[in-house]
Amino acid sequence: MEPFIVSARKYRPQTFKDVVGQQSITNTLQNAIDQNHLAQALLFCGPRGVGKTTCARILAKQINSDGTEQENEDFAFNIFELDAASNNSVDDIRNLIDQVRIPPQVGKYKVYIIDEVHMLSQSAFNAFLKTLEEPPKHAIFILATTEKHKIIPTILSRCQIFDFKRITVKDAAEYLKYIAENQGINAEDDALHIIAQKADGAMRDALSIFDRVVSFSGAELTRKAVTENLNVLDYDTYFEATDLILEHNIPNLLLLFNKTLSLGFDGHHFISGLASHFRDLMVCQHPDTITLLEVGEAAQQLYRDQSKRTSPSFLLQGLDIANDCDLKYKTSKNQRLLVELTLMKLASINFDGEKKNPESVALHNKTIDFIAPSAFFKQLPKAPAKVSENNTIVSKEVSNQKIQAKATQENGSPKQPEAPTDVKIAAKTEQEQVSLKTKEPEQVANQNTSSPEVKEIAKKLTINRPTKRVSGLSISSLNAKKQHELNKIEVVIDENNLPKDPFTEEELRKHWADFIEIIDKKGQKILASNLHSDIPKLKENFAIHLELPNGTMKKEIEREQFELMEYLRTKLNNHFVHLEITVNETTVTKFAFTPEEKYEKLRKKNPVIDLLRTEFDLYL
Structure with a gap:
């Protein structure tokens, strides 16, 4: 049985044409040999497994070839390889210098290949300088390293530098395909690409991985066998994850992530692979970048x-x-939760890149011109409204309908409710509705519409909105404020039709306490604390009186009183309930903090404590 030779040694290139992925360097070296322009010192630098030592051996063989030697001649007597990782002292360099003086017995040149030259000590570098700069005519030095930055500048200046690049996935896959055909192995292209990607630009690593996978799968090299043996996530996993993200299927997406974890992969590997998958999808969207x-x-x-x-x-x-x-x-600290949260965020994105539930209408490049009336005004009964000088509203119900319709027409909402028959103001066609919104009052009034009522009422109901936002400290802002005052709508409500049921102070306090409990559960702790600071008292004309210890609490309650009043008016069925707040700073409770203050507070409540202290001769 013949001994097994690894592919990295068996298929080591013997000529410059066989070297994979370094065409520019091999062409330069071949031309230098043909034209006799070869430097006395060469530095080959680059990542591991890209052909530095191989090119050095091919170069050493070719410069000694004259056409008369045998095909398998390797000129072993003329090629000296030194591993600087283990021979990095000054004595090793001195022994090398002594050998340089002896001319070759066979061929024209003696070639000294020093691998991992960056491992030489500082004193060894200094001992090597003179010989490297002026070597004998028959000596050529080839230095190889993976870390060029560790070599001192005086060495770099004496060498001709060749930077080897990483071997691309395409070149590595093609060379693996050539080796597989030579060995009679049926290999899938995707399997070879996965091996080339795993090698990360190193051909020697790719060949080592290839030998390992062939030992696992035999003559049939499939993508599934490669992914199982190399313990890499197949791209099918990412295709499935992306499909689930596009479908917003969060449960199955989390199950897929859990299945990936059960196979031994960590969350970091999964999420980084998903990001790379998104990158690959992006380069596929343009024909110029698909080559990436x-x-x-x-x-x-x-x-x-x-x-x-x-x-x-x-x-x-x-x-x-x-x-x-x-x-x-x-x-x-919780890495799995972080990845799961990320997957939920990804599954909450629409195809256009926006979230399913946008937090702001600004995401849609839309603006809201009007705010719909509050629930309080929706509950008010119909009542006639008086027309002001600048703007006119015929009734409360009509105004609410107009404002709601104007706020929702642009978003494609259902049609606005029809106004009462005595104030028919809806345009007959959609074109008339658009013109009412966009044109000035005079233009709307003079437009040839089908009804004179539309002209008159559209002229009254059109609201002049400012075309742009202005600064609060400019003359334009003062004019805008004045115009705003002129455009105010005066509404007069018939109070006879509003609810006015009587109620007791106990009912008031019960609903007051219920409201405090509601806002406390909602998280409005400060408002709940302020309302709880005093017991409400019922006064004349349905006034609710509160006495607070400072003005700050009063301002806070007045600022948030609308929700409170709306709640109480609904529960008590009385629209005339209102709030009266007074400030009495003398009612502020003084808390005892120091031992002396605590003792004084107790002594005021029970003077006998002072007698106890004197009787037993106690002190603080």
Whole structure:
């Protein structure tokens, strides 16, 4: 049985044409050899497994070839490899310098390959400087390192530097496909792409992973076998997660995350992979950027299909949410909850990138011109209204209908209720309704509408709104304030039709206590405490009297009294209930904090305590 040779050694390139992913460097070295422009010291730097040592060996072999040697000649007597990781002292460099003086016995050059040269000590670098700058004509030095920044500048200035790049996923996958065909292995393109991605730009790592997966799956190399053996999340998981996000299916999305955790993956891996999936969907949305997608052709088609069902705004917001979770993951004390909360946020985004329940109408680029009347005014009975000089409203009911209709017409709400027959003011067509909203009063009045009533009442009901917001300290603001005063609508309500049922002080206090309990549960603790500071007293003309210890509490209650009055008027069925608040600062309770103050307070309540203190000779 022949011994097994790993693919990284078995398929090590023997010529510059076989080197994968470093075409610019190999062409430069080949031309330098052909034109005899080769420097005496070369520095190969780059990440691991990209071909630095391989190119050094190929270079050493080619510069000694004259066409008469055998095909398998490796010129072992002319090539010296030194591992600077274990031979990094001054003595090792001195022994190397002594060998440099001896010319080669076979070939033209002696090549010294020093691997991991950044591991040399400072004194070894200094001992190497002179020989590196002026070596014998038959000596060429090739230095290889993965950390160029650790090499002293005096060494860098004496070398011709070649920067090796990471091998792309496409190049690595193509080379793996070539090796699989040579070994008679049927490999899926997606499986080879996953191996190339896992190698992270290192061809040696890709070949090592390839050997491991082949040992697991045999002659059939499938994507499923690769994902199971490498313990990586298959992109099918992310396709399914994205579909659930687009469907706003939070329960199944959380179950999918739980299934992923049960397979041994952590939440950080899942959320970072989901962010990468969103990135891949975004690059698929433009034909120029689809080349950035480093997957097989079958997977590319899946990405194209799903990208058509997503919008750029959705993907941008999804990337932002996933990236925020990625940043917070390591510092979070409940990491699973953080990822689950992130998934809930993602599933709450619409296709256009907006939340399902926007917190503000500003998200829709819409504005509300009017605020609908409160529930209190909705409960008032019909009553005639007096017309003011500047603006006119025929009745309370009509005004409410007009304001509600104007506030909801732009949002596509149901049609506004029809006004009473004595004040028919609704336009007959939708075009007339739009003109009533957008045109000036004079234009509406002079418009050729079908009814003269529409002209007259539209002229009266049109409200002049300011076209822009102005500063509170400008002349424009003063003019706007004056215009606002002129545009005030004076409403006179017939008080004879309003409810005026009598009630007792006990009923008042009962509903008062109920209201305090309601707002306390709602979280309005300060208002509840202020209302609880005094017991309400019923005065003449249905006045509710409160006596408070300071003016601040009075202002707080007056500012929030509308909800209280609306509640009491509804419960007591009396519209004429009103609040009267007085301030009596002498009623402020003084609390005892120090021992002396506590003793004085007790002594005032019971003077015998003072006798007790003197009898037993007590002191504070």
